[in-house]
Amino acid sequence: TSLVQRYERRKKPRIKEKVFEPRPIELRSDEIVDGVAGLIGHTPLVRIKSLSDALGVEILGKAEYLNPGGSVKDRVALRVIEDAERQGLLHPHTGSRIFEGTVGSTGISIATIARSRLLFIAFNTAIIMPDDVAEEKVKALLALGADVERVRPASIVDKKQNLARQHAIHFGHPEPFTSGRPRLRTLSSCIVVTTTGNGSAKSKADSPAAEERRRLEPRGFFADQFENRSNFDAHFEGTGPEIWRQTSGRVDAFVAGAGTGGTIAGTGQYLKSMNEDLEVVLADPEGSGLYNKVKHGVMFDRKEREGTKRRHQVDTIVEGIGNNRLTNNIELAIPIIDDAFRITDAEAVSMSRYLVRHDGFFLGSSSACNLVACVKFVEKMGWKDGQRVVTILCDSGNRHYSKFWNDDYLRAAGIPVDTEITENLLNRP
């Protein structure tokens, strides 16, 4: 055989190449929607193949990271703003300022929607957030034109801390607080918010601020996702019914974490109202008091107190879920939560790496936490016959490059960055 013939033969593939038919792209919706608000909600429910195959149970994730503001919080921000407009608390013709305390996602959602509600002047957004959340969230907020103030997150259990001082800030004021004796002063556009912490500190701090606001800046509106019923309603009337429709009512468990509690309370209550046998399961990160509340009826015992303190002494790795205070929205959830799991940072990190490797899902920290809880719950129940568990994929990994998706940062914090924990979890008999 000539060289040319040999070359020609080598060019031919030995095995007949498999021809992949391109799959027709199904439109999520064939309507033309109006502005960013039109893109919110109606997210797909996606089967997570690696976990479903390993468990013999369908693990379905509600792909909330596809919302235009990048997280499940778009639903809440839209509902809060719409309700406030209906109640005349926001004034589109003169412009209003919306205030919120958040670890970032809600702020980004509010800022996104606020900009789109333009009649004469768009609503302005002022966001107060803990200073240890991922930098990219701050950048997103600034890009959206929000004012951002960062505060040290306070620990509920450290009595030496002045909670009110920790949680209160004087928005736009050059010297935030006098040191020493706790003192609250308020300014015109001041808002005082807690993101994690003590309810009494919050109300102590919030009421004078609210009073000042009414007097000096009557157009200020506090979104207050932790206590605002609109948060619950967004899920009770949106997320819950969507899941019910998408599963044709065949759903055995709903798993979610709780930050404000809106998602688990609203979605959980709706799904339970449709099927009282459905199990509602809480995924709670390290340092949160909610696991204890569900399991033992109290947020803290001596042992837990240490765990909680630790969380506030180091940066939070899992962002957006966990709480040490009973908010209105969490209180709506407590009676319907059937089981709870404490998820470590290492477990969440491992799950996130496992899902990228096996499914190509690039998820944020709270989504990873939720999925660890799904696996733990299914194994605890001994389910393996095609039962269905639905959870929330709250946001994407691209909100978390500087912390949860930063391997160097995690290793420095003593957290292993591999898939071993998840593999062990899935291989358990």
Ligand code: PMP
């Ligand atoms: N995941 C992320 C990324 C969040 O920002 C939040 C809200 N803080 C949650 C989950 C928890 O949702 P909820 O506030 O409804 O409990």
